[in-house]
Amino acid sequence: MGQEHITNYGYAILYNIVKPHDENAAQALLMVGRREGLHSEWYKKMTAFQIEDNPGLIVQVAEGLRWMKMPYNETAPDYAEHVREWFTELGGSTEKIKQNMGRFIYHPLGDIRNTGRLVMDIGAQEGRDIHGISLADIRAAFNQYEMIGGPGYGLMGEAFMEKLGIEKPLKFNNHGPVGRARGLLRTFVANRMDFDI
Numbered sequence: 001m002g003q004e005h006i007t008n009y010g011y012a013i014l015y016n017i018v019k020p021h022d023e024n025a026a027q028a029l030l031m032v033g034r035r036e037g038l039h040s041e042w043y044k045k046m047t048a049f050q051i052e053d054n055p056g057l058i059v060q061v062a063e064g065l066r067w068m069k070m071p072y073n074e075t076a077p078d079y080a081e082h083v084r085e086w087f088t089e090l091g092g093s094t095e096k097i098k099q100n101m102g103r104f105i106y107h108p109l110g111d112i113r114n115t116g117r118l119v120m121d122i123g124a125q126e127g128r129d130i131h132g133i134s135l136a137d138i139r140a141a142f143n144q145y146e147m148i149g150g151p152g153y154g155l156m157g158e159a160f161m162e163k164l165g166i167e168k169p170l171k172f173n174n175h176g177p178v179g180r181a182r183g184l185l186r187t188f189v190a191n192r193m194d195f196d197i
């Protein structure tokens, strides 16, 4: 799902570069890019169906995302270390990719609590912590006390979206004492999250 999306974005960048010079080549890039877009949609929907059927698969999705590597790492390892720099030079934005990936994660999971669950699964698998408390321990506490766990995962999911700067599809309500307190907590957690792609 992620690979297809990044590939599609790569074709869009190439299309913009090539278009002023060669219309036919640009159209070819557009056609291939659209196929990659279709592939990513297909994987997104298939992931959604599977998670709807068995929410426990979120752990596997987390693992897949954690180990996701673009094929060029194997097909052209000598160039792989330059890809990020070339990508930026050609007008690509890693921030935009992160945001799109965030949306891609949110949609198949179906709700913000599942998004938080996935973020915590990835963080726990990577041995990360928030303020010195391991995510694995926080996750264990969430799972032990459903009363904290549900809203807790929701807060983690919101913090993830805030960190990536994704405003839609969620609208955070920061009004009133409860909204303000939640906003503070969300920003506190978001500021302690750190992602890379």
Ligand SMILES: [Fe+2]
Residues within 6 Å of the ligand: 004, 035, 036, 039
């Ligand atoms: Fe593809």
